[in-house]
Structure formats: C-alpha cells, structure tokens
Amino acid sequence: xxxxxxxxxxxxxxxxxxxxxxxxxxxxxxxxxxxxxxxxxxxxxxxxxxxxxxxxxxxxxxxxxxxxxxxxxxxxxxxxxxxxxxxxxxxxxxxxxxxxxxxxxxxxxxxxxxxxxxxxxxxxxxxxxxxxxxxxxxxxxxxxxxxxxxxxxxxxxxxxxxxxxxxxxxxxxxxxxxxxxxxxxxxxxxxxxxxxxxxxxxxxxxxxxxxxxxxxxxxxxxxxxxxxxxxxxxxxxxxxxxxxxxxxxxxxxxxxxxxxxxxxxxxxxxxxxxxxxxxxxxxxxxxxxxxxxxxxxxxxxxxxxxxxxxxxxxxxxxxxxxxxxxxxxxxxxxxxxxxxxxxxxxxxxxxxxxxxxxxxxxxxxxxxxxxxxxxxxxxxxxxxxxxxxxxxxxxxxxxxxxxxxxxxxxxxxxxxxxxxxxxxxxxxxxxxxxxxxxxxxxxxxxxxxxxxxxxxxxxxxxxxxxxxxxxxxxxxxxxxxxxxxxxxxxxxxxxxxxxxxxxxxxxxxxxxxxxxxxxxxxxxxxxxxxxxxxxxxxxxxxxxxxxxxxxxxxxxxxxxxxxxxxxxxxxxxxxxxxxxxxxxxxxxxxxxxxxxxxxxxxxxxxxxxxxxxxxxxxxxxxxxxxxxxxxxxxxxxxxxxxxxxxxxxxxxxxxxxxxxxxxxxxxxxxxxxxxxxxxxxxxxxxxxxxxxxxxxxxxxxxxxxxxxxx
Amino acid sequence: xxxxxxxxxxxxxxxxxxxxxxxxxxxxxxxxxxxxxxxxxxxxxxxxxxxxxxxxxxxxxxxxxxxxxxxxxxxxxxxxxxxxxxxxxxxxxxxxxxxxxxxxxxxxxxxxxxxxxxxxxxxxxxxxxxxxxxxxxxxxxxxxxxxxxxxxxx
Numbered sequence: 001x002x003x004x005x006x007x008x009x010x011x012x013x014x015x016x017x018x019x020x021x022x023x024x025x026x027x028x029x030x031x032x033x034x035x036x037x038x039x040x041x042x043x044x045x046x047x048x049x050x051x052x053x054x055x056x057x058x059x060x061x062x063x064x065x066x067x068x069x070x071x072x073x074x075x076x077x078x079x080x081x082x083x084x085x086x087x088x089x090x091x092x093x094x095x096x097x098x099x100x101x102x103x104x105x106x107x108x109x110x111x112x113x114x115x116x117x118x119x120x121x122x123x124x125x126x127x128x129x130x131x132x133x134x135x136x137x138x139x140x141x142x143x144x145x146x147x148x149x150x151x152x153x154x155x156x157x158x159x160x161x162x163x164x165x166x167x168x169x170x171x172x173x174x175x176x177x178x179x180x181x182x183x184x185x186x187x188x189x190x191x192x193x194x195x196x197x198x199x200x201x202x203x204x205x206x207x208x209x210x211x212x213x214x215x216x217x218x219x220x221x222x223x224x225x226x227x228x229x230x231x232x233x234x235x236x237x238x239x240x241x242x243x244x245x246x247x248x249x250x251x252x253x254x255x256x257x258x259x260x261x262x263x264x265x266x267x268x269x270x271x272x273x274x275x276x277x278x279x280x281x282x283x284x285x286x287x288x289x290x291x292x293x294x295x296x297x298x299x300x301x302x303x304x305x306x307x308x309x310x311x312x313x314x315x316x317x318x319x320x321x322x323x324x325x326x327x328x329x330x331x332x333x334x335x336x337x338x339x340x341x342x343x344x345x346x347x348x349x350x351x352x353x354x355x356x357x358x359x360x361x362x363x364x365x366x367x368x369x370x371x372x373x374x375x376x377x378x379x380x381x382x383x384x385x386x387x388x389x390x391x392x393x394x395x396x397x398x399x400x401x402x403x404x405x406x407x408x409x410x411x412x413x414x415x416x417x418x419x420x421x422x423x424x425x426x427x428x429x430x431x432x433x434x435x436x437x438x439x440x441x442x443x444x445x446x447x448x449x450x451x452x453x454x455x456x457x458x459x460x461x462x463x464x465x466x467x468x469x470x471x472x473x474x475x476x477x478x479x480x481x482x483x484x485x486x487x488x489x490x491x492x493x494x495x496x497x498x499x500x501x502x503x504x505x506x507x508x509x510x511x512x513x514x515x516x517x518x519x520x521x522x523x524x525x526x527x528x529x530x531x532x533x534x535x536x537x538x539x540x541x542x543x544x545x546x547x548x549x550x551x552x553x554x555x556x557x558x559x560x561x562x563x564x565x566x567x568x569x570x571x572x573x574x575x576x577x578x579x580x581x582x583x584x585x586x587x588x589x590x591x592x593x594x595x596x597x598x599x600x601x602x603x604x605x606x607x608x609x610x611x612x613x614x615x616x617x618x619x620x621x622x623x624x625x626x627x628x629x630x631x632x633x634x635x636x637x638x639x640x641x642x643x644x645x646x647x648x649x650x651x652x653x654x655x656x657x658x659x660x661x662x663x664x665x666x667x668x669x670x671x672x673x674x675x676x677x678x679x680x681x682x683x684x685x686x687x688x689x690x691x692x693x694x695x696x697x698x699x700x701x702x703x704x705x706x707x708x709x710x
Numbered sequence: 711x712x713x714x715x716x717x718x719x720x721x722x723x724x725x726x727x728x729x730x731x732x733x734x735x736x737x738x739x740x741x742x743x744x745x746x747x748x749x750x751x752x753x754x755x756x757x758x759x760x761x762x763x764x765x766x767x768x769x770x771x772x773x774x775x776x777x778x779x780x781x782x783x784x785x786x787x788x789x790x791x792x793x794x795x796x797x798x799x800x801x802x803x804x805x806x807x808x809x810x811x812x813x814x815x816x817x818x819x820x821x822x823x824x825x826x827x828x829x830x831x832x833x834x835x836x837x838x839x840x841x842x843x844x845x846x847x848x849x850x851x852x853x854x855x856x857x858x859x860x861x862x863x864x
Contacts, residue, residue, distance in 0.1 A: 204805055207811050209796060217742035269737060338843065389745070625806055625846070652752050656841045665848060
C-alpha cells in the first residue's frame with residue numbers, strides 16, 4: 001500500500017526539521033477559545049494544555065505520541081516547571097487532533113525527527129508560566145492584594161503575609177481571567193525539575209502490569225479483524241482470486257479486494273489469518289518480477305561511479321593533487337523498522353464521520369488523508385492516539401490507517417487491520433539502500449586535503465508524497481550525515497545520484513540518512529587516519545578545530561572510555577562522532593573478534609551534547625536505545641530481494657539483538673546551557689562506524705558493506 | 711467449548727482447539743496484556759505461564775492449555791516472584807515503548823520462581839528469547855538482579 005498524497009501545505013515540514021538543528025519555533029499562540037470549564041465536571045481548563053481539578057490534580061494534555069521516547073513525561077515536566085506545580089499531582093492525557101497541538105517544528109501535528117523537546121521547550125513552558133500567572137492573579141484578586149507580593153511553590157500561591165491558596169482552589173477563578181500577553185520564563189538556574197535526575201516516567205506502572213493500551217488492544221462492538229494478502233512483488237496485483245476456501249473458514253465474514261491486496265475479514269485474528277492462508281490467488285508480478293539485490297547493488301554502484309547533482313563544493317576537488325589518495329566504495333542495505341508491535345489500525349467509518357484508534361506518529365496528516373479516503377470533512381475525522389509499540393519513523397506512514405478506513409467504509413463495520421510480523425517485515429517503507437563512493441587525499445605530512453563522496457540512493461523526499469526533490473536535485477535525506485561533513489578539509493565535493501531500483505517505497509528510519517551516511521563518512525575518515533598513520537581520535541580532533549561542540553562530544557567520549565589506555569587482550573576500540581537532529585553524539589565501541597570473524601561488542605561509551613535537558617535519565621535511556629537500534633542493524637539488518645520478493649519475513653531471518661549480545665552502555669551528557677537538541681535519534685548514527693572501526697583495529701579488515709554479519 | 715483456568719478464574723472459551731492461546735486470551739477473553747509480536751515463538755512478547763512454566767502463547771494451541779492453569783501479566787503480581795519483578799521494573803523505570811515488557815516480566819518471573827539468585831549467564835539463558843526493540847536489556851538485567859535481592863530479603 002502506498003501513501004496517499006498529503007496536503008500541499010504540509011510539504012515543507014520535514015525538510016525544515018532536517019536543517020533546523022537548534023530548532024525553529026513558529027507561530028505559537030495559546031488558543032483563548034479553549035479556556036472553558038471542562039465538560040467532565042469541576043476541572044477548570046486553564047488553557048489548551050492544562051486542566052486543574054479542585055483536589056489539585058493537574059492534567060497536562062499531550063498532542064505528541066508516546067512511543068517509548070518519554071514525551072508523556074517530558075511534556076508535563078516542561079509545563080510543571082514553569083507552573084511550580086506539585087509534580088506528584090501531575091498526570092498526562094493524550095490529546096486529540098487540534099491546531100493547539102501542531103508540532104512547532106513540523107507545522108503539523110506529528111511526532112518524529114527527535115523534535116518533541118526541541119519544538120516544545122518554549123511553548124510548553126509558556127503554557128505553564130501563563131497558567132501560573134493566571135493563578136497568581138486569581139489569588140491576588142481573592143485577597144485584594146498585589147500580585148507582585150505573591151509567589152508560587154508546589155502547587156500553592158503564597159502571599160508575603162503567609163496566606164496560601166492551592167491551585168485547585170484558584171483554578172475556576174483563574175480560568176475566567178484573560179491570559180497575560182507576555183510571561184517571563186524562568187532562568188535555567190531556577191529550574192527545580194528540568195535537567196535534574198530522578199523524575200520517573202509516568203507510564204512505567206501501566207507498562208509493567210499489562211494495562212497500557214496499544215493500537216492492537218482496541219476492541220469495538222461488532223468489530224471485524226482484517227488481514228491483507230498483499231502482492232508478493234512490489235507493484236504487482238492479483239490477477240485472479242478464488243476465495244471459496246477462505247470463506248469456508250469458520251469465523252471468516254468477508255473477502256474483499258482493495259488496492260493494497262485481498263483482505264480477509266473475520267471475527268478475530270486467527271480466523272482472518274487462516275482465511276488468508278486459504279486464499280488462492282494468481283499474482284501478476286508486474287515490472288519487478290526479476291528485481292534482485294545483486295541488480296540493485298549494481299544499479300546503485302553505477303550511480304555512485306557516475307556521480308550526480310552537486311550538493312556541496314568547496315575548494316577544487318577535481319584539481320586537487322594529494323600526495324596520497326585513497327578510494328573506497330561503501331554500501332548499506334534496505335532496512336525494515338520492525339517495531340515490536342506489528343502495524344495496525346482500527347477504523348470505524350460512520351455516516352457522520354470517521355473515528356480511528358491507532359498508534360500513529362502522524363495524527364495530524366491522518367486526519368486530512370482519511371477525510372479524503374472517507375469523503376468527509378477533516379473535522380469529522382477523530383483520531384485516538386494509542387500507545388505506540390515502537391515507532392522509529394514507520395508509524396509516520398499512513399498505510400495501516402488508510403487500509404483500515406477503506407475496509408471499514410466497504411464493510412460498514414469497525415475494522416481492525418492487523419499486519420502479521422511477516423506483513424510488517426515485508427511491508428516496504430524501508431530505509432533506502434545506498435552505495436557511496438568516496439575519495440580522500442592526504443598531503444605529504446598526512447594532513448587531509450581532499451574529500452569527495454558520490455552518494456547513490458533512492459529519494460525519501462519523493463517517496464514521502466509530501467515533499468519534492470529540490471531544484472538542485474539533491475535529496476536532503478540522501479546526503480544528510482555526509483554533505484554536512486564537519487572536518488576541516490579544503491577540497492570537498494559531495495554529489496547525489498538519485499536511483500530508484502524497483503521504485504520501492506522507502507521511508508524515514510530512526511536517524512534517516514545519517515543511519516547510513518554517518519557509517520560511510522566516519523568509517524572513511526578512519527581509513528584516512530590510518531592512511532596518515534595517525535590515531536583515529538586525534539586525527540578527527542585535529543580536523544574539528546572550528547567545531548567546538550563536535551570536539552566536546554568527541555573528547556568526552558574518549559576521556560570516559562579512557563581512549564589510548566590498554567584494554568584486555570583481544571579487545572579493541574573504535575570511535576565515531578556525528579551531529580544529527582540538533583545534537584552531537586560521540587561513541588567509543590569496545591569490540592573483540594572471534595576466530596570465525598564474529599564480533600562481540602563488550603561496551604559502548606557515549607557522550608552526547610544535546611544542550612539543556614528536560615529529563616537526563618530519559619536522555620541516557622534514549623541514547624542507549626538508539627545505540628541498540630543502530631547496533632542491531634549494523635550487525636544483522638538487511639532486507640534483500642530475489643525474483644522481486646523480499647527474502648526476510650520474521651525475527652528468525654531478520655535478526656534482532658538479544659539479551660546475551662547486549663553490550664554494557666555508558667552515556668555521558670555534556671553539560672550545556674544551549675537550547676535543547678533531539679535525543680531519540682542522535683545515538684543511532686555513530687554506533688555502526690564505531691563498531692566497524694573497532695573491528696578494523698582488531699583485525700585490519702575494513703567493513704565497507706553492512707550488515708557486518710552479512 | 712474449552713475450559714481454562716486463567717489467573718485462578720475458570721473461563722469457558724468457544725474457540726477451535728487449534729487456536730493459539732494468545733488469540734484466545736486477546737480476542738476471546740479480551741485480556742490484552744499478553745502481546746502479539748511474531749506468531750512463531752521468536753520474540754517472547756506473548757509469554758505466559760502454563761502451570762507455572764513459561765510458554766509462548768502464540769504457538770500454544772488452546773487444546774494444550776485446556777484444563778491447566780494459565781497465568782498472564784494481569785495475574786503475575788499475585789505471585790511472589792511476579793510481585794518482586796514488577797516492583798523492580800518500576801524502581802528501574804525499565805519500559806520505554808513497553809510493548810515487549812509483559813513478556814519480559816513473565817520470563818523474568820518464571821526465572822526467579824525457580825532460581826532465586828540468577829547469574830548473568832542464567833539471565834542470558836532465560837531472557838534471550840525475549841526481544842526488546844527499544845534496547846532495555848541492561849535495565850531488565852539490573853531489575854532482575856534487584857528483584858532477586860529484594861525477594862531474598864522479604
């Protein structure tokens with residue numbers, strides 16, 4: 001299933017996010033219209049993001065999706081800090097789709113790109129500070145006192161005379177006041193919650209007792225469960241379908257053909273699955289019937305050899321005549337996201353609108369898309385965002401949401417569309433494969449004087465359906481992580497050659513282009529260091545004189561990993577540093593390699609400069625999580641094609657890192673007073689090159705093609 | 711009709727005998743804490759206990775569970791090991807997306823029920839069938855050791 005085009009006005013958002021770095025904040029206003037008493041009872045809605053009950057319970061509404069990254073904790077912390085709330089009384093509620101919850105970096109309501117804290121750092125603090133000012137004003141009115149004589153602490157307004165009123169007692173009055181136009185935010189030195197260790201996640205209990213509700217956990221009266229038999233070759237279609245045996249399976253209610261394939265709808269998953277197994281379908285495989293990974297590699301390699309659109313050009317790379325020149329071709333495969341929760345969506349198309357329940361990263365776009373699918377107004381589409389059993393970019397794609405809505409529209413019943421693990425693995429929206437040819441040059445003293453990279457890969461911008469390749473022909477995501485090479489090298493040229501083998505649906509995958517390009521660049525810089533006879537850490541450091549935050553992260557990682565000190569026999573270090581999503585992250589991997597060539601990663605030491613933090617404990621967990629995600633892919637991850645078909649299907653042939661393979665991980669945060677950077681993704685890019693560089697240190701064998709155990 | 715004892719309560723289920731226990735729990739009994747991850751016993755998200763031992767419910771047919779005691783994440787807190795594990799999970803803030811954690815907790819509880827002081831190797835052996843895509847393995851390991859220590863003191 002392919003994404004339907006999103007509205008043209010939504011086109012620029014990811015492009016902006018990719019280059020915003022420090023965070024572009026646009027058009028934040030507190031919608032005054034939302035200052036209504038909450039329908040549920042006596043709670044007072046202070047603004048769109050905040051309700052306060054008479055018993056002092058504070059509810060923060062969060063429009064972002066909780067997919068493990070901790071937004072349900074971080075967003076309330078931002079509000080609570082400026083509100084001077086009693087944190088123990090703060091809870092979070094998932095918001096619906098509303099303009100109040102537009103992600104300021106994207107311009108739509110969506111979660112991804114490590115934007116949550118970057119985008120909401122100021123708006124959510126303003127929401128808290130505004131509410132605080134209104135509560136103070138309400139107290140001052142009550143006491144006929146001067147607001148300047150009141151302070152706030154732990155959910156109380158306190159007058160200088162010692163009089164106190166709780167927020168709960170003041171909320172109803174405060175909600176009727178006009179919000180102040182300007183509020184002063186705290187100086188970071190005044191923070192009591194932000195940047196401090198020890199604030200626990202709010203969702204841990206529900207995720208430890210089975211009560212947390214994910215998309216798959218939705219059950220509606222009269223609901224059918226659907227599975228789809230999709231064409232085994234991308235771009236194929238069903239030529240003939242015999243559904244007699246499928247319909248004979250007890251519990252199967254309907255078999256329907258939709259653009260995505262042949263859907264079997266049943267009373268439950270098992271009947272639907274058995275029904276699908278019983279379908280007899282003749283497939284027309286279409287133009288991709290002979291698509292193979294060998295052919296894809298050749299096509300990409302030819303593109304990298306030929307070069308393409310110029311993405312960056314400094315000095316004169318063509319004329320440079322270094323004393324020593326090295327060249328190498330690197331390759332990275334397609335990757336599946338493989339979220340733990342297989343993709344799914346429950347949709348109910350009724351006469352007066354559509355309601356869906358989904359773990360989605362893009363509820364805002366879903367509203368627009370589904371209004372087109374169902375033929376209703378966007379305001380008639382209600383999106384219930386459930387917990388996401390992993391997102392990693394995959395849940396930004398609308399295919400399950402569209403599929404469920406189409407099926408509900410056809411059947412007139414609520415439909416839960418479920419992807420089996422095999423459907424999920426073979427469901428495309430892959431991280432694109434890439435082949436990149438690089439050239440490096442050293443002068444007679446071993447100084448780097450030349451770097452060129454020709455990247456050949458599919459375009460995520462075009463595949464996204466809401467962006468276009470820019471006029472210069474360079475896909476932002478195709479070259480991110482290599483075009484922004486931070487090393488001070490006088491002759492530097494980056495080219496991009498768009499190649500679309502099989503016109504496969506490619507997509508955003510945790511850290512996007514950095515996931516392969518940082519492997520290319522940080523491995524090749526290591527090659528240059530060794531060619532120059534220099535220490536890989538010192539070589540990088542010498543080229544980062546104009547990049548203090550790169551250098552800071554690199555030095556902290558090296559210091560904490562005790563770079564240069566001897567390790568136990570057979571264990572070797574590799575290092576890499578990457579800027580992505582507004583943060584600088586360096587990692588040192590300690591690796592040994594068994595006689596049969598199998599690497600074991602013993603420990604990873606990471607240093608991240610992500611500016612100021614909201615919850616440093618969650619930051620460390622996110623970096624560790626991103627390392628595991630990247631390490632899994634580096635060691636095992638590949639989606640390959642033979643005769644047009646994806647060869648992997650489930651966790652036995654698309655392997656995951658497991659407990660017994662898990663390295664020790666240490667994460668250190670660079671102290672900073674700078675604006676926050678992202679934390680969900682920046683830990684991923686450095687791990688593949690750090691491990692590959694350690695393998696080189698251990699064996700002298702350079703890994704130029706992923707996965708390592710390919 | 712088959713009879714199951716789920717978390718101590720007898721339940722009548724109308725499903726064919728070859729239906730995996732996972733779908734009986736989820737679709738028939740609407741007990742959604744047990745998760746679907748792979749369907750082929752490769753990820754452990756669906757782990758439940760059958761007469762106290764861990765099984766992958768996605769490949770355990772109803773016929774194999776009928777008449778036996780099934781314990782799920784919804785009921786594991788009533789056991790000594792399960793209670794200790796859940797408390798340790800909360801102390802260590804283990805979950806991220808959380809989707810695999812029901813299965814992790816069920817595997818960890820089964821481990822602690824038979825081994826009160828598991829070594830790292832024991833933890834590797836008992837837990838390597840449970841995949842976590844968020845990479846919480848180090849926190850899981852720490853929480854299991856903490857649970858073991860706290861249960862010992864109790």
